[in-house]
Amino acid sequence: MSKPEAMSDNDVVALLLHQHEEIRRLFVEVRDAGPADRAEAFDRLRRLLAVHETAEELIVHPDARKLLADGDLVVDATLAEELAAKQVLVELENLGTEAAGFLPRLEELRIAVEDHAKHEEQEEFPCLRSAHSDSRLKAMAKAVKAAEALAPTHPHPGVESATANLLVGPYATMLDRAYDVISQAIGHTVSDD
Structure with a gap:
């Protein structure tokens, strides 16, 4: 298999690998940011994690469940x-980036998310690549991008299945995006009040 950077993001596996790298980069950015910039960096990380996981839950995991010999167990x-990651993200959102416990908890999340990404990269992605044609992988990338465009921007623990995402997702997305616009307009999160 060629290196991810040599592949187009029009391939679902390459797209997801690229996003995993961006998530890793954002964890470092949040950790290294000064207090004035940490909240904005965390918002970008939180948003990417939320939309990325929703898209995987809708597109990738149901496919892997069918393709892998032990698909139910893996998925x-x-x-x-x-x-677990969504629960920690909610905890971090509620804690706030300036809290004393934020960075240690963020590091715990980083380790868990990297371990999670490694499992997907080793178990699900090779199966997708070997089971599908280039045109199918491109179609799946388009589906992931579409799902991300409509996905909630905040974590919603308990909404990890494709069915739950389809039932709850549109409402959560509408509320999340309204919350994001309002927070940006007033210059802080609503929970700061």
Whole structure:
């Protein structure tokens, strides 16, 4: 298999690998940011994690569940990891980037997310690549991009299945995006009040 940077983001595996790298980069950016810039960097990380996981839950995991010999076991473990990560993201949002416990908890999340990404990269992605034609991988990339464009921008623990995302996702997305616009307009998060 060629290196991810040599592949186009029009391929679902390359797209997701690229996003995993961006997530890793954003963890470092949040950790290294000064207090004045940390909240904005965390917002970008939180948003990418939320939309990325939603798209995987809608497009990738149902496919992997069917393709892998132990698909139910692998995907159920993946969804459990995603639930745990969403719970920590909510905790970090509520804690705030200036809290004393924020950076240690962020580091715990980083380790868990990197472990999760490694599982996907080793278990699901090779299976997708070998099972599908280039045109199918490109179609899946388009589907992931579409799902991300409509995905909630904040974590919603308990919404890890494709069915739950389809039922709850549109409402959560509408509320999340309204919350984001309002927070940006007033220059802080609503929970700061």
